[in-house]
Amino acid sequence: xxxxxxxxxxxxxxxxxxxxxxxxxxxxxxxxxxxxxxxxxxxxxxxxxxxxxxxxxxxxxxxxxxxxxxxxxxxxxxxxxxxxxxxxxxxxxxxxxxxxxxxxxxxxxxxxxxxxxxxxxxxxxxxxxxxxxxxxxxxxxxxxxxxxxxxxxxxxxxxxxxxxxxxxxxxxxxxxxxxxxxxxxxxxxxxxxxxxxxxxxxxxxxxxxxxxxxxxxxxxxxxxxxxxxxxxxxxxxxxxxxxxxxxxxxxxxxxxxxxxxxxxxxxxxxxxxxxxxxxxxxxxxxxxxxxxxxxxxxxxxxxxxxxxxxxxxxxxxxxxxxxxxxxxxxxxxxxxxxxxxxxxxxxxxxxxxxxxxxxxxxxxxxxxxxxxxxxxxxxxxxxxxxxxxxxxxxxxxxxxxxxxxxxxxxxxxxxxxxxxxxxxxxxxxxxxxxxxxxxxxxxxxxxxxxxxxxxxxxxxxxxxxxxxxxxxxxxxxx
Amino acid sequence: xxxxxxxxxxxxxxxxxxxxxxxxxxxxxxxxxxxxxxxxxxxxxxxxxxxxxxxxxxxxxxxxxxxxxxxxxxxxxxxxxxxxxxxxxxxxxxxxxxxxxxxxxxxxxxxxxxxxxxxxxxxxxxxxxxxxxxxxxxxxxxxxxxxxxxxxxxxxxxxxxxxxxxxxxxxxxxxxxxxxxxxxxxxxxxxxxxxxxxxxxxxxxxxxxxxxxxxxxxxxxxxxxxxxxxxxxxxxxxxxxxxxxxxxxxxxxxxxxxxxxxxxxxxxxxxxxxxxxxxxxxxxxxxxxxxxxxxxxxxxxxxxxxxxxxxxxxxxxxxxxxxxxxxxxxxxxxxxxxxxxxxxxxxxxxxxxxxxxxxxxxxxxxxxxxxxxxxxxxxxxxxxxxxxxxxxxxxxxxxxxxxxxxxxxxxxxxxxxxxxxxxxxxxxxxxxxxxxxxxxxxxxxxxxxxxxxxxxxxxxx
Numbered sequence: 001x002x003x004x005x006x007x008x009x010x011x012x013x014x015x016x017x018x019x020x021x022x023x024x025x026x027x028x029x030x031x032x033x034x035x036x037x038x039x040x041x042x043x044x045x046x047x048x049x050x051x052x053x054x055x056x057x058x059x060x061x062x063x064x065x066x067x068x069x070x071x072x073x074x075x076x077x078x079x080x081x082x083x084x085x086x087x088x089x090x091x092x093x094x095x096x097x098x099x100x101x102x103x104x105x106x107x108x109x110x111x112x113x114x115x116x117x118x119x120x121x122x123x124x125x126x127x128x129x130x131x132x133x134x135x136x137x138x139x140x141x142x143x144x145x146x147x148x149x150x151x152x153x154x155x156x157x158x159x160x161x162x163x164x165x166x167x168x169x170x171x172x173x174x175x176x177x178x179x180x181x182x183x184x185x186x187x188x189x190x191x192x193x194x195x196x197x198x199x200x201x202x203x204x205x206x207x208x209x210x211x212x213x214x215x216x217x218x219x220x221x222x223x224x225x226x227x228x229x230x231x232x233x234x235x236x237x238x239x240x241x242x243x244x245x246x247x248x249x250x251x252x253x254x255x256x257x258x259x260x261x262x263x264x265x266x267x268x269x270x271x272x273x274x275x276x277x278x279x280x281x282x283x284x285x286x287x288x289x290x291x292x293x294x295x296x297x298x299x300x301x302x303x304x305x306x307x308x309x310x311x312x313x314x315x316x317x318x319x320x321x322x323x324x325x326x327x328x329x330x331x332x333x334x335x336x337x338x339x340x341x342x343x344x345x346x347x348x349x350x351x352x353x354x355x356x357x358x359x360x361x362x363x364x365x366x367x368x369x370x371x372x373x374x375x376x377x378x379x380x381x382x383x384x385x386x387x388x389x390x391x392x393x394x395x396x397x398x399x400x401x402x403x404x405x406x407x408x409x410x411x412x413x414x415x416x417x418x419x420x421x422x423x424x425x426x427x428x429x430x431x432x433x434x435x436x437x438x439x440x441x442x443x444x445x446x447x448x449x450x451x452x453x454x455x456x457x458x459x460x461x462x463x464x465x466x467x468x469x470x471x472x473x474x475x476x477x478x
Numbered sequence: 479x480x481x482x483x484x485x486x487x488x489x490x491x492x493x494x495x496x497x498x499x500x501x502x503x504x505x506x507x508x509x510x511x512x513x514x515x516x517x518x519x520x521x522x523x524x525x526x527x528x529x530x531x532x533x534x535x536x537x538x539x540x541x542x543x544x545x546x547x548x549x550x551x552x553x554x555x556x557x558x559x560x561x562x563x564x565x566x567x568x569x570x571x572x573x574x575x576x577x578x579x580x581x582x583x584x585x586x587x588x589x590x591x592x593x594x595x596x597x598x599x600x601x602x603x604x605x606x607x608x609x610x611x612x613x614x615x616x617x618x619x620x621x622x623x624x625x626x627x628x629x630x631x632x633x634x635x636x637x638x639x640x641x642x643x644x645x646x647x648x649x650x651x652x653x654x655x656x657x658x659x660x661x662x663x664x665x666x667x668x669x670x671x672x673x674x675x676x677x678x679x680x681x682x683x684x685x686x687x688x689x690x691x692x693x694x695x696x697x698x699x700x701x702x703x704x705x706x707x708x709x710x711x712x713x714x715x716x717x718x719x720x721x722x723x724x725x726x727x728x729x730x731x732x733x734x735x736x737x738x739x740x741x742x743x744x745x746x747x748x749x750x751x752x753x754x755x756x757x758x759x760x761x762x763x764x765x766x767x768x769x770x771x772x773x774x775x776x777x778x779x780x781x782x783x784x785x786x787x788x789x790x791x792x793x794x795x796x797x798x799x800x801x802x803x804x805x806x807x808x809x810x811x812x813x814x815x816x817x818x819x820x821x822x823x824x825x826x827x828x829x830x831x832x833x834x835x836x837x838x839x840x841x842x843x844x845x846x847x848x849x850x851x852x853x854x855x856x857x858x859x860x861x862x863x864x865x866x867x868x869x870x871x872x873x874x875x876x877x878x879x880x881x882x883x884x885x886x887x888x889x890x891x892x893x894x895x896x897x898x899x900x901x902x903x904x905x906x907x908x909x910x911x912x913x914x915x916x917x918x919x920x921x922x923x924x925x926x927x928x929x930x931x932x933x934x935x936x937x938x939x
Binding site for chain 2: 056057059060061062063064065066067069077078079080081082083084085096099100102103106107108111114139140143159160196198201202203204205243244246247273276277278279281357359394395396397398399401402404405406407408425426427428430431432476477478
């Protein structure tokens with residue numbers, strides 16, 4: 001085991017929630033009770049959640065949540081205790097160790113015990129700085145941005161503009177029996193809006209988001225008027241849009257939808273906990289060609305500004321870029337220490353927990369398909385006789401075991417003879433991971449992180465997805 | 479699992495907060511307190527992967543001053559003064575709504591079936607044994623089946639609501655949840671997920687386990703076909719139907735949305751909006767309901783409210799603030815709360831939502847075999863992917879299923895590997911709807927098999 005010590009940002013361990021002496025005693029107690037590994041991870045979220053409807057505040061909820069999860073590995077099995085009453089955590093140590101022992105006692109002889117891959121040990125603090133701290137920015141300023149967006153919407157068909165604001169300062173402390181003692185913090189800011197329009201009996205909604213890792217400066221530098229105007233135009237267009245054609249056809253996706261596609265179709269099946277559970281279509285495919293030559297995909301939590309960025313994963317590892325696919329070849333799974341040990345591979349800092357009351361799982365961060373060689377949208381459309389251009393995401397879902405996925409666009413256009421023609425509504429795309437990655441036959445040059453999003457896998461975490469404009473030569477459109 | 483004095487401790491702390499509100503000169507206030515305790519085991523790759531437990535709790539304070547409201551939440555009551563000041567500060571910049579006052583006390587009866595001592599008495603060992611029993615049961619039914627994910631959880635929550643207008647409600651409730659994701663990797667790979675939740679202890683091997691296994695088995699070996707995209711008759715199982723129903727129908731009966739003209743059922747009050755034999759009821763007092771309670775989260779007694787009776791829109795759902803706001807804005811002449819204010823946790827102010835929602839028919843209800851005869855040729859769908867992408871405003875949806883069976887001449891022919899399913903749920907409910915005869919509780923939704931015979935397009939892969 002490599003031991004190292006680094007200091008980044010504040011060198012002192014001030015402003016801690018955990019009493020170092022008490023928590024060390026709790027960790028020691030776990031080891032004395034028979035644990036091979038023990039950790040206490042505390043997360044304090046200082047947040048603001050604002051809802052505004054048609055320019056009027058619906059609710060503004062500032063608050064703080066503090067949660068702590070004690071995780072012990074005993075005889076190759078996990079026991080966990082999560083609580084908001086973190087001052088009394090030492091009282092829960094014996095029962096949590098006992099729980100893990102009970103799990104271990106039931107493990108079948110043919111099931112290998114859980115163990116953790118070795119990692120560098122750090123005692124340090126890492127604090128990502130922001131230009132405009134969410135904690136010290138006045139509520140009035142945040143309301144001002146929301147009103148600016150709302151006041152940019154004028155069209156008579158728009159019946160309602162709901163605008164929301166979510167910001168959070170995430171402060172994490174991790175103390176482990178291996179000597180890891182890290183404190184890190186960063187911030188996220190998000191503004192989102194839903195426009196609802198009506199024309200006769202036809203009602204449609206359109207949502208838009210702007211945000212990322214960082215403070216209020218993210219919204220300050222956004223062109224909210226342009227964002228609102230685009231959302232307004234899209235809502236009005238959707239009121240008169242046609243239903244989508246059904247069948248297999250070429251599809252061109254904007255960076256928003258490209259991001260969701262790569263998140264659902266590839267990212268989830270790449271999660272090593274699902275692979276280990278036998279619930280991924282990519283099981284046994286490392287080193288194999290699973291996509292076309294132009295497909296290169298990374299998951300990168302170090303991309304500052306992306307909504308899925310974070311400095312240190314929830315097992316205390318420094319984050320780094322993960323190269324999932326290089327030129328169509330599957331090169332790396334996303335993993336955490338348990339799955340890294342299971343597969344005998346290097347840990348790559350893919351552990352994330354929703355908050356202090358949840359345990360870490362293998363999760364994505366900022367997942368991006370790299371740019372290609374096509375010049376622009378016209379270049380991608382040029383040789384399509386009949387297809388669909390789909391933009392903006394309503395979300396997606398995947399069945400990782402079967403390798404089937406689905407994602408939905410906010411608005412789309414028919415492509416006829418290389419031109420965008422009829423606006424379409426409610427376009428969804430589905431397919432099989434191992435087929436459709438081979439069907440990617442066009443990517444424009446510039447890849448960007450698109451709108452911020454959220455990923456659910458029992459726990460919800462913020463993610464950033466993106467890419468360039470992407471062409472799939474044959475997709476099942478519905 | 480839950481300390482015997484948990485509720486007393488919660489009430490004591492709530493008293494501290496209420497005294498602080500009085501001392502701070504708050505005109506009107508309500509305090510919600512929750513403290514939950516849970517234990518659970520998770521299953522992964524055919525084995526128990528971890529066992530855990532814990533607790534979470536805190537208080538939400540809503541202050542109302544001359545029709546303006548502010549809200550703040552806290553865990554440690556030592557922070558009560560700053561939380562109240564924060565809530566007051568927010569109230570000062572919030573819009574004033576004439577007629578918005580916190581509700582007065584009205585007596586009501588308790589709803590039964592919210593608490594089960596046997597859930598509280600469930601030990602970690604019991605949960606581990608339960609998980610082992612499920613794993614053994616699946617293995618005994620199909621040697622190729624493996625439970626790849628899921629788990630069992632029991633939880634108990636102590637909660638209280640007290641207000642300046644004399645409302646004092648408190649109690650304990652329980653939930654037992656079981657979910658299984660299982661796969662069969664034999665000739666082909668197939669998988670299925672199902673789950674159940676209940677206020678009372680579930681059976682050791684609840685129906686959802688066998689149902690997930692049934693659908694994983696039924697979707698092995700997809701048929702070869704030359705089917706093309708077309709409008710088709712479809713039977714949605716309660717699992718598939720609830721996925722779409724929950725994103726579209728409750729949203730359409732929120733009174734404020736109807737009043738603002740952003741519901742598909744705006745301007746439709748008193749008119750027929752779905753098939754004339756169908757009735758949708760919002761049941762706030764259903765014994766043992768996951769969304770039942772004697773009072774809503776503003777302290778108003780809940781009720782049994784017919785939303786749609788024999789196809790006709792009769793009522794919509796309101797909370798106190800929504801009702802006052804829409805009257806003030808002139809969107810409606812009058813409106814009053816229907817006891818439909820809910821909070822997702824103590825960290826949220828109340829918002830209007832449905833309780834238990836029940837879909838019924840006055841026509842004959844059918845077995846699944848009879849429904850297959852009725853549609854004759856079409857599909858039966860157990861689960862859909864992407865239901866959350868449905869458009870809650872219009873009712874349009876476009877989703878995907880890998881648990882879809884082809885039906886021809888009233889018989890199941892076999893599974894498709896995948897199909898797209900699109901349409902408009904509101905339109906599809908307007909005619910030729912047939913319901914099954916077995917009610918399944920899916921969260922807060924009480925649904926049967928539903929045969930939809932128009933406005934649904936299937937796009938086989």
